[in-house]
Amino acid sequence: MAKKRPLILVTNDDGITAPGIRTLIEVMNSLGDVCVVAPDSPQSGMGHAITVNDTLYCDRIKVAKNEPQSEYSCSGTPVDCVKMAVNEILKRKPDLCVSGINHGSNSSINVIYSGTMSAAVEAGTMGIPSIGFSLLDYSLEANFDHCREYVRKLAEESLKHGMPEGVVLNVNIPKLPKEEIKGMKVCRQANAHWIESFDKRVNPLGREYYWLSGEFVNMDKGEDTDEWALKNGFISVVPVQFDLTAHHAMKDINSWDL
Amino acid sequence: MAKKRPLILVTNDDGITAPGIRTLIEVMNSLGDVCVVAPDSPQSGMGHAITVNDTLYCDRIKVAKNEPQSEYSCSGTPVDCVKMAVNEILKRKPDLCVSGINHGSNSSINVIYSGTMSAAVEAGTMGIPSIGFSLLDYSLEANFDHCREYVRKLAEESLKHGMPEGVVLNVNIPKLPKEEIKGMKVCRQANAHWIESFDKRVNPLGREYYWLSGEFVNMDKGEDTDEWALKNGFISVVPVQFDLTAHHAMKDINSWDL
Numbered sequence: 001m002a003k004k005r006p007l008i009l010v011t012n013d014d015g016i017t018a019p020g021i022r023t024l025i026e027v028m029n030s031l032g033d034v035c036v037v038a039p040d041s042p043q044s045g046m047g048h049a050i051t052v053n054d055t056l057y058c059d060r061i062k063v064a065k066n067e068p069q070s071e072y073s074c075s076g077t078p079v080d081c082v083k084m085a086v087n088e089i090l091k092r093k094p095d096l097c098v099s100g101i102n103h104g105s106n107s108s109i110n111v112i113y114s115g116t117m118s119a120a121v122e123a124g125t126m127g128i129p130s131i132g133f134s135l136l137d138y139s140l141e142a143n144f145d146h147c148r149e150y151v152r153k154l155a156e157e158s159l160k161h162g163m164p165e166g167v168v169l170n171v172n173i174p175k176l177p178k179e180e181i182k183g184m185k186v187c188r189q190a191n192a193h194w195i196e197s198f199d200k201r202v203n204p205l206g207r208e209y210y211w212l213s214g215e216f217v218n219m220d221k222g223e224d225t226d227e228w229a230l231k232n233g234f235i236s237v238v239p240v241q242f243d244l245t246a247h248h249a250m251k252d253i254n255s256w257d258l
Numbered sequence: 259m260a261k262k263r264p265l266i267l268v269t270n271d272d273g274i275t276a277p278g279i280r281t282l283i284e285v286m287n288s289l290g291d292v293c294v295v296a297p298d299s300p301q302s303g304m305g306h307a308i309t310v311n312d313t314l315y316c317d318r319i320k321v322a323k324n325e326p327q328s329e330y331s332c333s334g335t336p337v338d339c340v341k342m343a344v345n346e347i348l349k350r351k352p353d354l355c356v357s358g359i360n361h362g363s364n365s366s367i368n369v370i371y372s373g374t375m376s377a378a379v380e381a382g383t384m385g386i387p388s389i390g391f392s393l394l395d396y397s398l399e400a401n402f403d404h405c406r407e408y409v410r411k412l413a414e415e416s417l418k419h420g421m422p423e424g425v426v427l428n429v430n431i432p433k434l435p436k437e438e439i440k441g442m443k444v445c446r447q448a449n450a451h452w453i454e455s456f457d458k459r460v461n462p463l464g465r466e467y468y469w470l471s472g473e474f475v476n477m478d479k480g481e482d483t484d485e486w487a488l489k490n491g492f493i494s495v496v497p498v499q500f501d502l503t504a505h506h507a508m509k510d511i512n513s514w515d516l
Contacts (some may be wrong), residue, residue: 046307047307056469056470083456084468112502113501129279196344220511232299237516238502241504242502246422254444
């Protein structure tokens with residue numbers, strides 16, 4: 001090959017053996033040289049957590065024989081994996097980082113809880129074009145077949161155009177037969193939140209404990225949101241930023257007597 | 259008292275017995291009825307993590323005698339604490355949530371790793387005016403005396419004006435003698451990131467492990483940033499949003515061949 005193949009970092013939050021990441025690796029192998037650095041166990045809901053008070057293990061492994069990617073299993077969070085990959089394992093900055101495919105939605109406010117998206121954001125802070133992918137199916141037996149062509153298309157376009165500065169993509173894919181998917185739609189994050197109901201139980205020693213258990217509430221009727229797109233058969237593509245400054249609110253706060 | 263006192267939720271990420279939260283509780287007791295729901299152990303760098311695959315304990319405790327606040331110690335993350343407080347413990351939505359005072363900086367990009375700020379953001383998603391406070395001193399023996407008047411002022415103004423919708427405040431306080439503090443400054447988040455250097459060691463069994471150890475790099479020369487303010491003796495106040503949509507990038511991504 002005359003042209004240099006792009007270097008692609010693959011990670012996720014469901015763990016290195018999850019079916020979602022195996023699909024992602026398969027597609028990326030057709031686009032470039034792939035290095036996988038992913039958690040050794042499920043890390044759902046880890047958000048942007050990093051491991052500051054504990055040690056990290058990171059071992060080279062081989063999950064699947066006869067596949068070209070190099071693979072590392074890391075004891076840390078998804079964000080740790082990205083830091084480890086870029087600063088310790090890879091010899092040069094990757095041309096693209098892809099995270100997922102998550103087993104379950106990371107649309108709207110879920111972006112802030114998501115280990116999948118936080119890994120993508122972490123790569124974004126390092127100036128690496130980066131995309132997080134999620135399928136709206138929590139099952140470990142989820143069918144990722146219909147994701148492939150869209151994952152490839154987005155990766156190709158990112159490699160071609162690069163990413164606008166300070167931006168990563170949050171891509172959610174509906175659980176639908178291939179022929180019912182209407183295409184991709186660039187959207188904004190819907191205004192939604194969770195209302196938690198804690199499931200209180202008593203352990204065998206008589207001590208009360210809880211399971212977190214919530215209800216997702218979408219308060220946004222806009223037809224330009226990711227929730228609308230997903231409900232209407234589209235794949236949602238939300239450009240996400242990590243400059244969290246609410247520039248529009250600065251005037252307001254400046255009017256306070258501080 | 260004729261007027262109803264405000265209900266104030268206090269949390270942090272350094273744990274319920276950390277000196278920083280004790281200072282915050284003391285100030286809040288002079289402004290309203292205080293409920294503390296905070297982690298039972300340090301949770302630094304937990305970002306917006308939530309506990310989805312494990313149980314949660316939450317016990318009523320009394321850290322300090324003769325103080326009016328109610329206190330709950332929770333086995334979860336800072337975000338879990340806020341969810342637990344609002345959905346399980348409190349009888350009504352609090353009028354204000356304050357988180358901290360963190361032992362160490364949460365300025366610029368640190369906002370996304372910070373358990374302190376993620377707790378504040380979580381309360382913000384529930385429509386609760388919310389502020390995260392951090393002192394630029396990691397020591398457990400840090401002196402919080404000079405923080406009191408600014409913490410009180412910001413809490414009072416938030417109770418008076420409410421918070422712009424979808425916004426929480428990220429407040430960082432320099433480690434300076436009181437007389438050297440020049441006041442508060444409403445700022446934007448500086449464009450900065452971390453470059454990690456992993457400290458590789460070998461455990462007694464011969465297996466390699468790592469400690470995460472990074473260098474903070476500020477790439478932003480603007481004089482309207484939180485980093486500039488802190489370096490120049492000001493307390494930085496950054497309005498932070500949790501709609502992460504990069505609206506300015508939508509046109510760009512829409513030009514891709516998707």
